[in-house]
Amino acid sequence: MPDDGGLTAAEAAARSAVLSVTSYDVTLDLTGLPSGEHFESRSVVEFTYDGTGGPGLTWIDLVAERVDEVVLDGIPLDPDEVVRGDRLRLGPLGGTHRLDIRSRHRAGSGRGLSKSVDDGVYAWTQFQPFDARRAFACFDQPDLKATFAFQVRVPLDWHCVSNRRETEVAEDGDVAVWRFAPTPRLPTYATAVCAGPFHVARSERMAVFARRSLADALDANADELFDLSRRALALFEDAFGVAFDGDSYDHVFLPDQPGAMENHGCVTWNDQVLYRSEPTAEQRRRRALVLLHEMSHMWFGNLVTPQWWDGLWLSESFADWAALWAAAELGVLDRRWSVATALEKERAADADLLSSTHPVSRPIPDIAATEANFDAITYAKGAAVLRQLVSVVGEDAFFEGLRKYFAQHSGGNGNLPALLAAVQPFTPVALTTWSRLWLESSGINTLSLEDGVLVQDGVLRPHTISIGVYAGSPLAEVARVGLAVTEARTEVPLDGSGLLLLDDRDTTYAMLLPDAESIRTLVTSGAGLTDPVARYTARRTLRGLLLTGHLAAADIYTYVTASVPTEPDPIHLKALTTLAAEATIYADPAQRPALEDQLATAISSVLDPSRLVLIEALADCAGTGEQLALVDSLLTNADLPQPIRWRLLTRLVALGVADDDRITAEQTRDPDPDAAWQAAAARAAIPDAAAKTTALDLLLTPPGIPAAVLRTFGAALWHPRHDAGHATPFLERLVPFARATDWFAAARIARYVFPTTADLPFLDQVREVATAVPPVLAQALRDQEETARRAATARRAQAPQPWA
Template sequence: MPGENLTRIEAQERRAVVETHEYDVVLDLTTGPEVFRSTTTVRFASTDGAHTFIDLIARDVHSITLNGRSIDPAVAFADSRIVLDGLAAENELVVEADCLYTNTGEGLHRFVDPVDGEVYLYSQFEVPDSRRVFAVFEQPDLKAGFKFTVTAPAAWKVVSNSPTPEPTPLDGDRATWAFERTPRISSYITALIAGPYEATFSELTSASGRVIPLGVYARKSLWQHLDADYVFEKTRQGFAYYEDKFAYPYPFAKYDQLFVPEFNAGAMENAGAVTFTETYVFRSKVTDAIKERRVVTILHELAHMWFGDLVTMKWWNDLWLNESFAEWASTIATAEATEWTEAWTTFNAMEKTWAYRQDQLPSTHPVVAEINDLEDVQVNFDGITYAKGGSVLKQLAAWVGIDAFFAGVGAYFRAHEWGNTELGDLLAELERTSGRELGTWSKKWLETAGVNTLSPLIEEDAEGNITRFGVVQTAPADYPTIRPHRIGIGFYGLEGDALVRVHHVELDVDGDRTDVPELKGRKRPDLVLLNDEDLAYAKIRLDERSLATAIE
């Protein structure tokens, strides 16, 4: 039996017979501390006469109605699935169930604040946990519009992907919020956050001319510590940077950022309703490193609004690309659009160093992992998938050129907006904007493991002038791939107590040895640095003179 797992083959088979249109999800959060009532209406097309299943994790399923026909839950519901037989060309499915709150950060998390006893809820649906809240075809390539209607205590704030509407009062200090339907998005980036959150609001004008409402939320007992104005400032800087570089306006109606308790990750890119760990609500003085990391995280999640939410991977094997792109984009945006101009240095010290360590262990593997089912997702995302993936994406941007890279990304968003893609779709756009063939690059960088070593080969005459300069590339015996690199070479000279760059060239390196004739005839400097500007993902060696200078 499948349990709670889903294989890639099952997802492909389901996608072949199902096309989702829209969900109406009605939730009652006033039914007690353990369960909430969930009523889902799904409208979808199907191959006439086909059979498939929809996903749901629930304590009790009260009723299932398919195209007006009642289905016995005792027969159809098992192993987190509801079997659907005899489908029509167009279908309407209604499922009424009682679902469980969690305290594990999966599905709808329920937290009781020990300070004041207040109850706070928030959703966390990545990878396969929207099915803990409503019946859903739980795979990223079955996108739909989602309309949430939520009944909750009238004193609460309720937030979802669409702008929060005025609530309709009910009896007993309850109210109902009826949200507008979202654009076509994947189920894992839908969101519901509810409780007596404190909030403050602002707005910005998008490149499209639309006014985008902004919100920042946190629980009452932490509100005094939240520097919301700074969060808004970094958000505005990120919006301006991404809309300019992507040449694509922000795609959603509003942008809320919510700091939530007991969050089991750093943040989550729910469309228009990003959740963050409360670690980023600083209750005392923190280091600059932590301040910078928060800015990178804010811009990481904002980048996902385009790469991940607007355009989404077909299956979880491309989750590495989702995260690597957001890490690359947030780092360059932090370095170029905020006061944290040394963000790439932090990236090298943290992510890249982590990747180098992981890539030299027996457990290393290619960046592109084979994700056969949902269980594979949980075990395959590590320092290779995230940190090396981000480092390799930085090298790709250098390989094609930063202007061509941004142009290709913008073209990718325009070509695939509201759709689903694979890695090849992005590479195709980058090939068009850069003129470079990237199939070979992708195979060598993403489908093989290991890290190369680059060493300088320097010969000089009696006067200290370079007569020959080359870059030698080697690979470990277990992972012998020789890769193409775009690198900088820096010449540095001692000026008093300072080491100053006196010359710099940027070039492609490929094969076992690459000669650099443009450095011939130059005076040999005190220090030669391969991979100057840290574009490439490779181990770097110093020649003897450079090593002595560095040690000194």
């Protein structure tokens, strides 16, 4: 049965107006997956149709290769008559009904129920936003919540995990039958089944699962995962006033999961976060924030579910904000609360500068638009403005409102008006006005300092901002003024000279454009700021000036090079070196070697084997014979974490110092089961046309390469020192790849493996292709094209220096 596409908001609203769902009993037979690609499902649904005006008609969603049986209230229906594309027509209806559907499905590649192969076969589900229907018949929309009881048939040596604990594991010949207790009322997309010969570690009500080839890595990471999960659950339960309503909380790590997913009590992750060697501070930070983000979804999304996908931000923005808040409360971020929010604001601003920007909360007409809405506006910008709201309302009042919201809508659905109504009694702030300005309007303001006046462009929004005055050597605060900005122009009551650092306490969300003297001071002396929050704001400011054409790449390198020797915070140090690598794309290709040499020299002068972030950064900038010899010598350290070893080797390969034999030798010494993919990424960095063609073949021949490797692969394929002449074949093959796999997979490639160094004629081709593909790929292409065009324009005519 073909997949006919999506669901509109109007259709979903009409169906939920007359339909309520009580329960699902779902049986999945996965015994065919070890040797094939198919599985069987049976879905028994109890629902009520209460429409008026006589017998009614509706449909249930199902994407299957074959529908074997449909029984409504004990009466068999002919599948040939009721199946219409990806919908099964039902009627006449009235009152309570029982529907029983048996169907046959093909395992997907990241949507529905998928199959991964390593030391064995592993099956896992990914249902958000509209893919539960690919595994079993269901009313697949977020406001038709129900309980789910799963029964799963698997080989005897497999383990099975779902949203609830198993109640029974019985043998049926050479098959194991796992039965799970019914869930609380959930949306279809938050349900999950994972099965395979997993290695398992347990602790009280928690368990972690991974493929057997990662048993050592799972065991090494388990205690840290259990400890943070346990502390976070207690924190969220207290903060939100509602206990987690599951009987277990498990993490399942999988090789092909594209990121992480908040299935109720059964969070799935890409298993790259099971670090095979000692993680860096930045890796720990990222993993902790993802864990906290997904856990907060047990409340934001699972306990109270958005009515429709225009409320996606009610899950994702809140989850990003809650993760940052919890990380600070639990000591995960410590002083890095501000560097984390600065990074979040940068991610949001990147999206807000694009033509695809949109309000955090906006109407979503259909599933196609939903799929394009999982972006940094919905996640990072929403989190940034929520943090502002919390500071204005007050944390205690905000949490009082959230507790009211959860109590009122527990087990059901919520929307923006419901949230505002819950919080409003606890604050004098007019939340409908705040929402209209911050959540329901698009774009980012620029706050510019001009002759003692702070100028706000665009939609006039309220900003609470501090401006610090810094002077001396090193720079230290000598004065500060706090401003409540509501108008286009606000007088700044500051006298004297020095660095005027806008938003130096990190309290608003805006692009920051200081005066010319302050920009000059930031570039030449900003590394000397002693206050950590001021340093984070300085970096964020300078990055924004690069993106908006007010600074050249050389200015960024000046600042980063001066900062590297003295920056004590490893996470901020990572952000600094990442900024330099980003600026490389904005530099004229003829300038890149000299700029990279400048940074590599600074790194080499303070290199310490314990400072992994600097060793990692050297892989982005080493270029001279002496520097490459240093990189080569670092590879003699057997204790160096393997991911960093691959980055260093890839640099040597890209610059022609190491050959394929070195790659093969490194793959042999790497115990990681994914070493072959790391080797493939390194080979993509070989500087010859044949190697680039081979890399494109691997990338764009279905099924392609794992999602977790895409960024690494893309960085090697489009190395800044290499010509991007093979960009056109990449674009020509992307759409055929999408048609052979799915548009989601192609969109991931477009986002993570885009030729950012390509010049303007290629980017014109991208614009044309984007007009003829579905929204999820079109937006990815347009966003990457705009970002790359900004850099290409800067390369052609180096950015002006208004402060020079």
